Amino acid sequence: MIRILPKGSPLVPAVLKVLDGQDRDWSHNLVIFPGRRPAHFLRKALVDSVGGSCIGPVVWAVQDWIDALAREALQLAGRWLEPMDACAVLFEVHQELPHRYGADRFDRVERFLPLGFRLLDTLETLYLGDVTPEQLRRVLPEEPLADYYARFYAQLEAKAYWTRARRIRTVAEQMESIDLSRYDRIVLAGLYAFSAAEARLFRQVLAQPQAIGLFLDGPGLSAQLQRLGVDAIPERAKPATDPVVQVYRAPDRHGQVLMLAEKLQQQRGQQGPLDVNTVVVLPAADALFPVLYHALAALPEDESYNVSLGYPLDRAPVVSFLRLLGTLATTRTPDGSYATAAYLRFLLHPYTKNLRLGRHADVTRILMHTLEEALMPQGAGTLRLEALEQNAEIFQQAAARVASLDESVTPTALQDHLRTIHDRTIRRLMQATSLSDWAERAIQVIDYVAHHSTAPQHPYFRPFADCLVELLETLAHSLLGAVRFDNLGDYWRVFESALQRQRVPLAGTPLQGLQILGLLETRGLQFDTVYVLDVNEEVLPEAPDPDPFLPDTVRMQLGLETRSDAYQLTRYYFENLVQGAREVHLFYTEHPRQGERSRFVEQMLWQWQQQHGTLEEEPWVQSIGYHLDLSCTSPEPIAKTSEVLSILRALRYSPTLLDTYLTCPLQFYYRAVLNLREPETLAQEPDSKEIGRLVHRILQRYFKPLCGRPLQEADLDPQRLREIVEACFAEAYGDQRSADLQLLQERVQHWGEALLAYQRQQLREASPVIIQALEKKLQGTWQGVQLEGFADRIERRGDRLVVLDYKTGQPPALQLDVLDPTDRKTWARAIGSFQLPLYRLLVAQQDGLDVDRVEAAYVAYQNGTIGETSLRVEAPAQWEAVLQVLRLVLEEIQAPDIPFAPTDALEQACPHCPYRTCCGTQWVSA
Ligand code: SF4
Known part of the structure; x- marks a missing residue:
């Protein structure tokens, strides 16, 4: 029936x-x-x-x-394969095929795996679709897919291996x-x-x-x-009233979550504690923690709720901890050194710095921060664990700091503690002898953290760690378990491949309290009140990745599911969820960079508009205006006291400080007067500042031997540059560098070669060039104010001196033709930065030259070539205007009655400002 x-x-x-x-x-x-x-x-x-x-x-x-x-x-006999095992078999097939994907590019298992997992999905779809290799060959005669398909399942059959598709098809048969x-x-x-x-x-x-x-x-x-061969007629539509649907438009996810919190509170106020008849649906799992922290935190502590959804394992903190160890491993040099930056990132991960010494985690935190202070000046250098463990000064310093907490903690105890941490994490993983051994060792590291740090107190640590351990056990026992890699980083590559698409099944207790579910988890269930977040295109419905092996047109020919079937499936679940409820609240983000609202909302809106004979959206769609609440706190100006004025008089003004003042006087106050510094952070990969420092170091090293004599074309040697680039990268990141770092190295090399080509051209076209100085500090006094700067390079071109500043990013705009000293609004836009004017002034002063004989320019890489943006000497009127603005700015800074005011352009300046917390302007978005 x-x-x-x-x-x-x-x-x-x-x-x-x-x-x-x-x-x-x-x-x-x-x-x-x-x-x-x-x-x-x-x-x-x-x-x-x-x-x-x-x-x-x-x-x-x-x-x-x-x-x-x-x-x-x-009772199917044989081995049930995990996807990793199936990929191992597929790799054998791949190696045997004369005509194969990527020719020899995927000839090593760690390289093959990302391709292998994707290929496996396609093959399993074909197998479940009852497609024969002959049919496949007919539609894709040029492709090797049919050969993979035929050989893969032949091998599985011969070896009595069972993938998911084979099990389903065999049961069906x-x-x-x-x-x-x-x-x-x-x-x-x-x-x-x-x-x-x-x-x-x-x-x-x-x-x-x-x-x-x-x-x-x-x-x-x-x-x-x-x-299914079923031709049945739907029962008549249910007579119950349609659900009441309300849609909320928010500027971002945060806005959605705040509105959800408000709605849950309202519902609770009207109906009492929320129960199993209310569901919050999260089509995007990454909304889970914002919802837990901001929407559910407002519920009474004793009110239970249940979370059931698949959370991506690769976003779990325990995985990021393991990844930091992986990154560290890739920086290991043959002599056993590690990149300091990678080491510090690992050390400062919350799971590492909260490893207990006795009962104390705070002792470890003090030790780690003492290490951080000691190592930070090395920045991009390398270190040896053994040398660090022998550095008595660090442990003495840390013990002195710890004394206020626990006097019994000695420098020796701290030294042993660090050595234990090294032994049970870094060294444990560095000694792996096979994939299986590596996975077992990784489990021991997780176990160490679970038992000796405060990690288990973090939300969901246990299910994340359990799922990770399960994955590592699968690796340990997989058909690839015996594989051994010479390069330690390859174990991590295999691990990363296995990690993709791995979901942590947060299962919860389904029969109690408010339900927090993924869309799939709502299947077959009905709720009175439904809240759905992220009702945006590409989230609901999700945009499935196109299949690189089987385009939709081919899938259609073979009778397989296409992307439009996947959309249809989501629509089916969504409509059943909505139609089964009494009250539905849909939230979406309207933001140019975060997609459009879902087609599901568009369709419902259209129906609503037809019913009401209007093209208006309101009141069906409500805007969440939480930004209105926040618009009240523009920062207060800060008056100048006599103390502040004396600091301002004694200050040396660099271009950076003057630019900061032009951007926002209040920012200048925090930086120059209070001397608050942006904390140095160690990013996962070098950030733009670090790249800039690296390029400067390379160019300094390259041009140093060429100073003081006429530059020759023969001096501009790409091979010597390559050697210097390689040496600088090796010093900064070690010999084993990630793919991203290798790419960055290529880019830096390319940048340097473009500069050499540019110089070569210059030598052919212009007068001789003599480099006079590199990385030169400039100082002087102008209008009674001390100025300073730092020139990357000063060179003589004929009778002119040219001060150069290398820019790896976009150079500041220079539009002197729009500069009007009487109109403050034109200053920043026209001058861009005070860097070049100050260089000109200071170099002329230091060399006793007329300023007309000094030129200043940015050397920047743009659109594939190097070019100079120059503050030219040929426009004396413009130069006078620049000096007038400089004078006005310096006078304004020191004027007792002009307070440090916040910028007028909060939206432009605040989002990138390090002092947002001081100002309370975290609410301002670009
Ligand atoms: S947050 Fe905004 S107002 Fe405050 S100092 Fe920075 S730029 Fe100025």
């Missing part, structure tokens, strides 16, 4: 109605749901209906049931031999979307006399049912 329930109907009560129970024994019923969660609700509904405990029906999620049949009914007669009732409930193999399987189940198919109506259902 087939029943098609109206869209949004409650499925669990419908299943309960068709079960065939005797007294308290319902075990002769078999129910198959699409997922695991409805089973909890069915059992509870049954207990409520019989008024006490009973022997429940046999309930399965569809995939679990098929696996159970394969294991227990068919042998379904006739499986005896289901012990069940008085078999209910397929809420299933949707069937591959060819699954359709075959369920056709046979539905052919059983005691089988009932309960389907929920919705987009695309009739096409799905045709695959």
Whole structure:
């Protein structure tokens, strides 16, 4: 029997109605749901209906049931493969094929794996779709895909290996031999979307006399049912009223979450504690923590809630901890040194710096920060763990600091503690002898952190760590377990490949409290009140990655699922969720960089507009105006005291300070007067500042031997440059560098070669060039004010001196033709930076030259070539205007009655300002 329930109907009560129970024994019923969660609700509904405990029906999620049949009914002999194992087999196939993807590019397993996982998905889809290699060859005659397909499944069969698709197809093929007669009732409930193999399987189940198919109506259902050979008519639409739907437009995710918090509070105020009939649906799992911290934190502490969704493992903090160890490993040199920056990043991870010494985690934090202070000046250098462990001064200093907490902690205890940390983390992983050994060692590191640091106190540490350990165990026991790599970084590459698409199944307790679910977890369930976040295109519906091996046109020819089927599937679940509710709240972000609102909202809006005969969106769509609440706190100006004025008089003014003043006088105050510095941070990869420092070091080293004599074309040697680039990168990051660093090195080399080519051209076209100075500090007094600067290079070109400043990024704009000293608004835009004017002034002063004989220019790489942007000497009127502005700025800075005011352009300046917390302008966005 087939029943098609109206869209949004409650499925669990419908299943309960068709079960065939005797007294308290319902075990002769078999129910198959699409997922695991409805089973909890069915059992509870049954207990409520019989008024006490009973022997429940046999309930399965569809995939679990098929696996159970394969294991227990068919007793498939052989090995069940994890995706990593399947990729190992696929790699063998890949190596055997004469015509293969990427020719020799993927000839090593660690390189092959990212391709292998993607290829495996495609092959499994083909296999589930009952496609034969011959059919595939006909539609893709030039591609090697059919060869991979045929050989891969032939090998699996020969070796008795079982992938998921092989298990499903085998169960479908042998379904006739499986005896289901012990069940008085078999209910397929809420299933949707069937591959060819699954359709075959369920056709046979539905052919059983005691089988009932309960389907929920919705987009695309009739096409799905045709695959099952079912031609049924939906039951008439449910008479209940349509849900009340309200849509909220927010400027960002934060706005959505704040509004959600408000709505949950309102609902709670009206109905009391939130229960299992209310759901918050998170189509994007990364919204989970903002919701937990900002929306649910407002609920009373004793009010339970349940989280069930698949959270991406690679975003878990425990994975980032392991990744830092991986990054550190890649910087290891043959002599056992590590890049200091990578070491510090590992040391300062919350899990490392909270490893306990005795009962104290704070002692470790003090030790780590003492190490940080000692190592930070080395910046991009390298270190040896053994040398650090012998540095008595650091441990003495740390022990002195710790004394206020615990006098018994000695320098020796701290030294032993650091050595233990090194032994149980870095050294443990560096000694791996095979992939299996590496994975076991990684588990030991996680275990060490779980037992000796405060990590378990972090939310969801346990499920994240458990899932990670499970993945590492899979690696340890995989068919690739015996593989050994000479390069330690390759173990991490394999790990990263395995990590992709791995989800942590946060399972929760489904029958209690407010439900926080992913969209898939709502399948087969019904809720009175539904909140859905991120109802944006590319999130809901998600934009599936195009299949690189099987484009949609080919998939259509082969009768396989296409991307439009995937959209249809999401629409089906979404519409059933919405239609089953009484009240629905949809939140989306409207922001040019964060996509558009979902097509699902557009469609609902269109229906609403038709019903109401209007093209307006309001009041159906409400704007979340939380930014209005925040617009009240523009920072207060700060007056100049006599103390401040004397600091200002004694100050040496650099271009950076003057530029800061032009950007925002208040920012200048924090920087120059209070001397608050932006904390040095160590980014995962070198940031633009670090790249700039590196390029300057390389050029300084390259040009130093060429100073003081006429530059020759022969001096401009790309090979010597390459050697210097290599040496500087090796000093900064060690010999084993990540792919990103190698790419960066290529870019720097390219930049340097472009500079040499530019110089060569200059030598051919202009007068001789003599480099006079490199990295030269400039100082002088102008109008009674001390000025200073730092020139990258000063060279003589004929009778002129040219001061050069290298820019690896965009140089400041120079538009002197729009400069009007009487109009303050033109200053920043026209001058860009005071760098070049100050260089000109100071060099002329230091060399006793007329300023007309000094030129200053930025040397920047733009659009593939090097060019100079010069502050020219040929425009004396403009130069006078620049000096006038400089004078005005210096006077204004020192004027007692002009306070340090915040900039007028908060939106432009504040988002990039390090003093936002001082000003309270974190709310300002660009
Ligand atoms: S946050 Fe804004 S107002 Fe405050 S100092 Fe920085 S730029 Fe100026």
